[in-house]
Amino acid sequence: xxxxxxxxxxxxxxxxxxxxxxxxxxxxxxxxxxxxxxxxxxxxxxxxxxxxxxxxxxxxxxxxxxxxxxxxxxxxxxxxxxxxxxxxxxxxxxxxxxxxxxxxxxxxxxxxxxxxxxxxxxxxxxxxxxxxxxxxxxxxxxxxxxxxxxxxxxxxxxxxxxxxxxxxxxxxxxxxxxxxxxxxxxxxxxxxxxxxxxxxxxxxxxxxxxxxxxxxxxxxxxxxxxxxxxxxxxxxxxxxxxxxxxxxxxxxxxxxxxxxxxxxxx
Amino acid sequence: xxxxxxxxxxxxxxxxxxxxxxxxxxxxxxxxxxxxxxxxxxxxxxxxxxxxxxxxxxxxxxxxxxxxxxx
Numbered sequence: 001x002x003x004x005x006x007x008x009x010x011x012x013x014x015x016x017x018x019x020x021x022x023x024x025x026x027x028x029x030x031x032x033x034x035x036x037x038x039x040x041x042x043x044x045x046x047x048x049x050x051x052x053x054x055x056x057x058x059x060x061x062x063x064x065x066x067x068x069x070x071x072x073x074x075x076x077x078x079x080x081x082x083x084x085x086x087x088x089x090x091x092x093x094x095x096x097x098x099x100x101x102x103x104x105x106x107x108x109x110x111x112x113x114x115x116x117x118x119x120x121x122x123x124x125x126x127x128x129x130x131x132x133x134x135x136x137x138x139x140x141x142x143x144x145x146x147x148x149x150x151x152x153x154x155x156x157x158x159x160x161x162x163x164x165x166x167x168x169x170x171x172x173x174x175x176x177x178x179x180x181x182x183x184x185x186x187x188x189x190x191x192x193x194x195x196x197x198x199x200x201x202x203x204x205x206x207x208x209x210x211x212x213x214x215x216x217x218x219x220x221x222x223x224x225x226x227x228x229x230x231x232x233x234x235x236x237x238x239x240x241x242x243x244x245x246x247x248x249x250x251x252x253x254x255x256x257x258x259x260x261x262x263x264x265x266x
Numbered sequence: 267x268x269x270x271x272x273x274x275x276x277x278x279x280x281x282x283x284x285x286x287x288x289x290x291x292x293x294x295x296x297x298x299x300x301x302x303x304x305x306x307x308x309x310x311x312x313x314x315x316x317x318x319x320x321x322x323x324x325x326x327x328x329x330x331x332x333x334x335x336x337x
Binding site for chain 2: 025028049052053055079080092093095096097098099167168216217
């Protein structure tokens with residue numbers, strides 16, 4: 001990767017600058033060592049965590065400390081509201097995460113269907129408004145719907161995070177045109193969240209104009225998570241560079257690359 | 267709730283045997299210095315600096331949370 005390009009291409013969300021445009025989840029790895037290796041290989045500076053009621057019996061090493069120590073403070077945590085079904089639950093979860101992790105950043109998920117893990121737009125908009133008014137930096141996981149994304153930005157979301165496909169499905173980006181439209185019109189950064197299955201999906205997200213990619217299962221369930229994390233790092237960088245370079249137009253017919261002059265037998 | 271002097275902690279009833287939230291947490295090895303823990307009392311977050319002077323009363327419900335692996 002050409003660092004000369006990437007250095008002046010930092011992503012800024014809510015005043016915070018990111019050298020890496022890959023955000024990575026921390027769930028579902030075979031063990032903690034594999035997770036830490038994958039995080040390191042990905043180059044990510046933002047890792048998601050969930051907030052849960054949990055038995056404190058035998059409470060020992062905290063995930064916060066483990067991640068802080070392993071990354072030397074390079075990786076910041078982005079708590080999520082995964083599993084919340086109402087704005088009320090999501091707002092309380094966000095408030096608890098702010099207290100637990102001392103961060104106003106929140107990946108806002110409000111789910112309307114437990115099988116599909118599809119966002120509940122009404123509840124999502126309500127929670128976004130409430131949390132923005134309470135001083136949170138809100139990054140909502142949302143539908144690949146330009147109108148919903150615009151409404152979220154209007155309410156003060158710091159970024160919008162449309163899904164590429166169902167969470168954990170690895171189906172890739174099911175509606176690239178919608179993602180491209182959202183990116184072209186969004187006043188805030190667009191982070192492709194959910195659906196990424198392999199490196200080419202991440203590259204496509206960036207080529208379509210996304211500012212960053214958030215993924216988890218594609219790395220944690222890969223046969224070699226650290227190697228896939230490195231592939232995702234490179235794919236995001238390559239897709240970003242391709243987007244900035246400006247792709248050639250698609251043509252319906254052939255256009256010869258070689259000169260047409262001096263053809264033998266011509 | 268069968269026991270009138272019970273509180274509900276993370277969805278489980280237990281006898282109320284302490285005076286304050288800080289006491290309850292101390293019994294679980296959590297102090298104000300413990301990183302990554304947050305508590306809601308009856309659906310409202312209690313900042314850690316207020317744990318020592320937050321009295322518990324029968325019928326209270328508490329959510330004690332911490333970050334875990336997530337996507």
